[in-house]
Amino acid sequence: MEYNTSLPKMIIPEYGRNIQKMIDFAITVADREERNKVARAIIDVMGQLNPHLRDVTDFKHKLWDHLFIISEFNLDVDSPYPKPTPETFQTKPDRVLYPSNDIRYKHYGKTVERIIAKAKEYPNGDEKTALTEQIANMMKRSYLTWNRDSVNDEVILKQLDELSNGELVLADPSALRSTQTFVPRTPITNRDRDKKKQNNGAGKQNNGGGFRHNNNNPKFKRKF
Numbered sequence: 001m002e003y004n005t006s007l008p009k010m011i012i013p014e015y016g017r018n019i020q021k022m023i024d025f026a027i028t029v030a031d032r033e034e035r036n037k038v039a040r041a042i043i044d045v046m047g048q049l050n051p052h053l054r055d056v057t058d059f060k061h062k063l064w065d066h067l068f069i070i071s072e073f074n075l076d077v078d079s080p081y082p083k084p085t086p087e088t089f090q091t092k093p094d095r096v097l098y099p100s101n102d103i104r105y106k107h108y109g110k111t112v113e114r115i116i117a118k119a120k121e122y123p124n125g126d127e128k129t130a131l132t133e134q135i136a137n138m139m140k141r142s143y144l145t146w147n148r149d150s151v152n153d154e155v156i157l158k159q160l161d162e163l164s165n166g167e168l169v170l171a172d173p174s175a176l177r178s179t180q181t182f183v184p185r186t187p188i189t190n191r192d193r194d195k196k197k198q199n200n201g202a203g204k205q206n207n208g209g210g211f212r213h214n215n216n217n218p219k220f221k222r223k224f
Contacts, residue, residue: 011069036078069089119164120167
């Protein structure tokens with residue numbers, strides 16, 4: 001009896017052991033023309049077993065690469081695509097460089113800091129004033145994203161001063177829009193109104209008249 005633990009390790013388990021056996025057989029075929037026919041037949045079966053790969057760009061190319069990978073690059077057939085080498089899949093990707101600078105206020109993010117740094121380069125004038133107002137309102141919107149209750153405008157102005165090292169000052173504090181502008185109330189639908197009416201009606205019916213005795217029930221007849 002065969003157990004998976006005693007069988008050779010599968011290179012790409014998604015295709016199953018039968019595909020791997022078919023590829024192992026194709027390696028042993030001596031005639032090159034016959035070996036090419038076997039390889040193309042295996043490619044067709046691999047495509048049927050993985051129909052989701054048809055949405056991938058270069059679907060056939062990917063299947064041929066998998067064919068050579070499963071054969072551990074020992075299958076010598078005529079491929080319509082360049083034959084890959086083991087070194088192709090052993091090359092490590094380039095290291096991704098992440099910004100090392102710490103973000104002072106996480107709820108604003110790095111983008112706000114970059115915008116402030118750019119705004120500081122503008123000469124004093126109407127354009128810089130308008131840009132400062134936009135930045136202050138953007139900061140307030142970002143702040144309310146994490147704190148849905150409210151925010152004091154003085155907090156926004158103070159943090160703007162800190163992030164810009166005192167170079168960006170909001171000339172008119174009233175330019176900051178109200179909290180309701182950024183956090184609009186949820187509109188009440190007709191369904192909510194009907195539900196509220198039903199609840200109010202049920203409350204009046206249950207509580208408005210108080211408790212009433214059933215005079216026809218002998219249990220509630222008063223004894224004199």
